[in-house]
Structures are given as C-alpha cells and as structure tokens.
Amino acid sequence: AATAGGELAGLLEATGAGLLTSNSGRGAVPEDHEQVIGNFATTPAVRALLADADVLLTIGTHFRSNETADYTLGLPGAHIQIDIDKDALGRVYPATHALHGDAAAALTALLPHARPAESGWTDRVGAVRTEVRALLHDNIGPQAAICDAIRAALPREAVVARDVTIPSSSWGNRLLEMYDPRDNVFPRGGGIGQGLGMGIGAALARPDAPTVVIAGDGGLAVHLGELLTLAQERPRLTLIVFNDGGYGVLRNMQDRYSERRSGVDLATPDFELLARACGLPYLRIAAEEHAGPVLGEAIASGGPTLVEVDLTALGPMKVPFTPPVRIPGQ
Incomplete structure (x- = not known):
C-alpha cells in the first residue's frame, strides 16, 4: 500500500x-x-x-x-x-x-x-x-510536549527514524504525524539498537532534509559505536535519547506481571560527557517548556546534535506503557 x-x-x-x-x-x-x-x-x-x-x-x-x-x-x-x-x-x-x-x-x-x-x-x-x-496525547503526559515540538520543528519532508523504545512504541509510531512512507523508518523486526544506524543512513541519503532519531538509553547502548559514525560523517541528524536508566518496556512489564525486577535497571553513561568525548553538540530536556526551544535549536543547526531527555526530571507518563502481551497463566 x-x-x-x-x-x-x-x-x-x-x-x-x-x-x-x-x-x-x-x-x-x-x-x-x-x-x-x-x-x-x-x-x-x-x-x-x-x-x-x-x-x-x-x-x-x-x-x-x-x-x-x-x-x-x-x-x-x-x-x-x-x-x-x-x-x-x-x-x-x-x-x-x-x-x-x-x-x-x-x-x-x-x-x-x-x-x-x-x-x-x-x-x-x-x-x-x-x-x-x-486520548493518547493526554495519556503520555509531559512527553506530549516533545512529540508536538518535533513535528513543529521539522519541515514536512523529514525522516523520523525510531528505535524500539517506549516513546516510539507509545506515541512515535502513532501520534507523530507521517506524510510519506519514505519518512517512516523503524526496525520492522522489532530488535532494539538499530534506530541510530538507520537514521544515519537515511540522513546521508537525503542530505537536504533533517533527520530525527528517537532512541532509548538501553537501545542506544547496544550500538554506542555509531555515535562515532555520527561524529565522523556529521549529517543533519538530531539524536533524541530518552533516558530512564534501563529497559523501560521490560521494566513496566515486570512491574505489572511479576513480583521482582531482573535485568532492566541499567548503568547509563553521562550523555553530556559522552557527547563531548565524541565531539558532538549536547542539549538536554528536563521539563516540558524545554522541548520547543531545544529541539528547534537542534534541528535548525544543520548538523548532528545529541539531545538527552531526562525522563526522571521530566516526569512520568499519565498512563504507563505496557505492550499488549498475554502472560501464560495470568
């Protein structure tokens, strides 16, 4: 289709x-x-x-x-x-x-x-x-400001590459409007970590339009080396890292369906230091009012920028996101 x-x-x-x-x-x-x-x-x-x-x-x-x-x-x-x-x-x-x-x-x-x-x-x-x-806009709470700011800052022709992470699965795959199938880039197999590599490829293939990558800290950790590719090639790419200190989707599933957490709370780098080490500009979103100015600046910069969304400071979604899965016996 x-x-x-x-x-x-x-x-x-x-x-x-x-x-x-x-x-x-x-x-x-x-x-x-x-x-x-x-x-x-x-x-x-x-x-x-x-x-x-x-x-x-x-x-x-x-x-x-x-x-x-x-x-x-x-x-x-x-x-x-x-x-x-x-x-x-x-x-x-x-x-x-x-x-x-x-x-x-x-x-x-x-x-x-x-x-x-x-x-x-x-x-x-x-x-x-x-x-x-x-309803979805209301349910995602303060992240709605980021969704709105991304769409407001992007021209109509722009690539949005999304790794598998809560912001992508909850609102990036639905609420963030797409106008052309070629702008809609995501790992169809569902594996984490591919979003940044896909976004870099898209940005280099379409240098006249900006690209945004939505990733989580856990997914990005699988392919941190791609930050060096981003620094070397310097495409028009804004990498938005949603940092909740772990695998948020699995954490929500364990909190809902089990009695303990296992393997979901992760050691997370200092993204400002990491960006500096790679020679990348760094910006931070820690409140709803930061979203518009920060993303506007990053997308208009004409080059790569790492934007960290501090989810602890920003605050939780109104309704926690848990995938529509059935657990045997429950």
Whole structure:
C-alpha cells in the first residue's frame, strides 16, 4: 500500500471511508488527511467503529500481533483482502474476498465500483480520529510536549527514524504525524539498537532534509559505536535519547506481571560527557517548556546534535506503557 498512495487516496475520496494503517503503512496517505485514523486499530473507539462497519478492505497488511493486540482485534465479517503474496491471503484472519495482485492495480480496478458511505459515516470517522489522538496525547503526559515540538520543528519532508523504545512504541509510531512512507523508518523486526544506524543512513541519503532519531538509553547502548559514525560523517541528524536508566518496556512489564525486577535497571553513561568525548553538540530536556526551544535549536543547526531527555526530571507518563502481551497463566 505504501506504493499506491494516490490510488488509496482516490478510494478514500470516493467512499468516505476511514483509513487505518499498520506501522509499516503509515504515510501511504498523509496523516493530516481528515479520513486517516492511522495506527490506532486496537483502541476502543476504533474497535467500535470496526464492529459497526459493513466491510473492511485490507491492502498488503499482514496483521502483526502488536497491531492486533495479540490477535484479539475483531474484524467485520465482510473482509476484502488485497495482497501480492498469495500465501498471505487469509493467513491470519479469514478473507471473504481474496484478491491476489498489486495494490495499485487492484485499487485502480476497484475505484469505478466505489460508492459513497451512508450519511454520517465519514463524520464518525473524523470524530474517532480526533478522539484517539486526543486520548493518547493526554495519556503520555509531559512527553506530549516533545512529540508536538518535533513535528513543529521539522519541515514536512523529514525522516523520523525510531528505535524500539517506549516513546516510539507509545506515541512515535502513532501520534507523530507521517506524510510519506519514505519518512517512516523503524526496525520492522522489532530488535532494539538499530534506530541510530538507520537514521544515519537515511540522513546521508537525503542530505537536504533533517533527520530525527528517537532512541532509548538501553537501545542506544547496544550500538554506542555509531555515535562515532555520527561524529565522523556529521549529517543533519538530531539524536533524541530518552533516558530512564534501563529497559523501560521490560521494566513496566515486570512491574505489572511479576513480583521482582531482573535485568532492566541499567548503568547509563553521562550523555553530556559522552557527547563531548565524541565531539558532538549536547542539549538536554528536563521539563516540558524545554522541548520547543531545544529541539528547534537542534534541528535548525544543520548538523548532528545529541539531545538527552531526562525522563526522571521530566516526569512520568499519565498512563504507563505496557505492550499488549498475554502472560501464560495470568
């Protein structure tokens, strides 16, 4: 679907339908489009929308566990599935109508048969879009200021590379708007530590646009050597390190599901000293009011900057982030 954005947008306009995306599908239609709900399929409001929908059309989506709440997401009985891989059709969820083919060609063939949705449906889509974004914005507490500041400081064409960390998994993969699939860079396999290397590659490939990398202190520790690559190549890259002194996602899971912590509280470097040792500019965010000025300065600098977000000083999310996993026996 990422290569069929024009056809997909045409189908949205013709039908008044809402568009949900997986993480990989973000930006196929720019996320400021009023019918793009985005990567919010498992929220209560979207579940209710799916329950009332007459038909669901899915394009190239493989229904990963993270994006179906461990396969608990309910779909409408009428499910049209398009995929270029015939083995993907009906593999995870049943498909009432399985269409084996290229996304753009299939959507072009469907478009003449499109009819507008019933009165009020598109308005409901817009209301759900607004609701899920507002709820997430509220739930992430002081980190909302950072999300807002990143988008405000970036031009419309800019790469956002995200390592696997709480800010990415909670709001970077959903609330931080994407306008083009090529701007949406993240490790699709889910492994930590890859974000900085991916961001450096993206920044060097597109030198005329800024790149932002979102990483955690634990994930960055896996590839600290890439800081030297960043210092050597000096691309237009702002590395935002969210420092909570450990593996935050695993810590939250252990706090919720077990009686003790193990291997989640980590020794963390002094990032100001580390940046200085690598010859990198350093800035720090320790309060919501720091986000706009600090990120504005870093992104406008035209070169690399390490920005540390001190999560202890900034304060906790309103609702702690825990992945949608099921623990056997619980």
